[in-house]
Amino acid sequence: MGKAEKLLARLFGPARAADMRSDISSIWRRGFAAAGRYKPIPAQETEIALEDRVTFKGDAPVQIADGAHEQGRMVFRIPRPSHEEAANIIVTPNGGVWREGCYEERYSAGRPGLRMLMENRRPKETLPEAVIIQCAHNDTYGDWVSEYLIPVLREAPLSAPLLMPAKVAAKFYAKRDLERLCVDWRSIDRPLLIEKARILRQQKFFVHFPENEARLLRGIFGEPRYPARPGGVVYLSRHGEVSDVAERHYPSLLVEDLVKAAGGRVIRTCEASPESYAAVAHEAETVIFDHGSAFYNTLGWPVRRVVEIVDDAWWNNAFLMLSNAIGVNDYTIIRGDRGDRHVKDMLAPVLEAPLDASAAT
Numbered sequence: 001m002g003k004a005e006k007l008l009a010r011l012f013g014p015a016r017a018a019d020m021r022s023d024i025s026s027i028w029r030r031g032f033a034a035a036g037r038y039k040p041i042p043a044q045e046t047e048i049a050l051e052d053r054v055t056f057k058g059d060a061p062v063q064i065a066d067g068a069h070e071q072g073r074m075v076f077r078i079p080r081p082s083h084e085e086a087a088n089i090i091v092t093p094n095g096g097v098w099r100e101g102c103y104e105e106r107y108s109a110g111r112p113g114l115r116m117l118m119e120n121r122r123p124k125e126t127l128p129e130a131v132i133i134q135c136a137h138n139d140t141y142g143d144w145v146s147e148y149l150i151p152v153l154r155e156a157p158l159s160a161p162l163l164m165p166a167k168v169a170a171k172f173y174a175k176r177d178l179e180r181l182c183v184d185w186r187s188i189d190r191p192l193l194i195e196k197a198r199i200l201r202q203q204k205f206f207v208h209f210p211e212n213e214a215r216l217l218r219g220i221f222g223e224p225r226y227p228a229r230p231g232g233v234v235y236l237s238r239h240g241e242v243s244d245v246a247e248r249h250y251p252s253l254l255v256e257d258l259v260k261a262a263g264g265r266v267i268r269t270c271e272a273s274p275e276s277y278a279a280v281a282h283e284a285e286t287v288i289f290d291h292g293s294a295f296y297n298t299l300g301w302p303v304r305r306v307v308e309i310v311d312d313a314w315w316n317n318a319f320l321m322l323s324n325a326i327g328v329n330d331y332t333i334i335r336g337d338r339g340d341r342h343v344k345d346m347l348a349p350v351l352e353a354p355l356d357a358s359a360a361t
Helices: 003-012 014-034 141-155 172-180 211-221 252-261 274-283 293-298 318-325 340-352
Strands: 048-055 070-076 083-091 097-099 102-104 125-127 130-133 162-165 185-188 192-200 233-237 265-268 286-290 305-310 330-335
Touching (some): 070 318, 130 141, 141 172, 141 192, 141 211, 141 293, 233 252, 233 293, 252 265, 252 286, 252 340, 274 293, 286 340, 293 318, 305 318, 330 340
Parallel strands (some): 125 192, 130 192, 233 286, 286 305, 305 330
Antiparallel strands (some): 083 097, 083 192, 097 102
8 A cells, every 4th residue: 555545544544545546546447448448347247146144243343334233245146257368468567457458457456546557568578378366456465365365276286377466476475375385476577468368367256255265265274173172262463463454453452351361362463473373273262353364364273253353444344254154153243442341341241151152242
């Protein structure tokens, strides 16, 4: 996120700032589309339909306008193919894909703003064959797992070298995961002409994880190998963490104290290692976490109950959907912005109640 985007997020909040950026970018997209230089994903391919409903307990985040304690899992009305083939396309460092002078959104790493539409696209090198990934978001670790790692896991072994947008390729976790999977890959550090491209398409709507993608992720994060200790609690605290996309605040120190007093374990995600996650997996009958992508590290744990602490300024239903997809249905949300007393009152029943009891109402 650039300086201007961060300033907008501080002034108006991350959700409103994102809407403002999209409104501004839509002006440029309309102009480029009228000039034949931008081709959006066809409207019929973006239509969505309700597949099922996922319920939760506790607080309804403010982003749910009607305050309902459920979220619909949406799917594309027309299922997308896992991949497509394209000839003689140009990919740019930001992940844009151009063909015959037109930006092709259905193959690119995101809907373009002016920066991507004006990016240099004169190819500096020609590749006979390569794999690229079509996606909508690529800022955070959560975006990496949801929109890059899943298509790679679905397609592996890849038929050609994988090309990654420069910003994504620079992330340590991208390098770590691709090396772990023995993927032949490189950064798009200059415009490249690909004579034969295989484009891995996003198949799910936003972060509405289906069961098949949860199974793919467990292939790399692991499967639970044994039941958790009855009554065990682990808290993933974001104390000390800095977000890639939006400033947000959680009552982390308060929750740390409450969990420790109840005999639970605390992991501060800003300093956690794979070994520290593995060391507490056997305790994780109940997982409490501040909304954030550290939750992915629990996919190999024997979790049976989840409590999500949320910030009013920033929430999406990714982890609710993912928990449901792996079969964890005892899910409680607590709004940290409602104050310490509220957090204590909501969390105490969860820590005291037997599994599957109504821990929050």
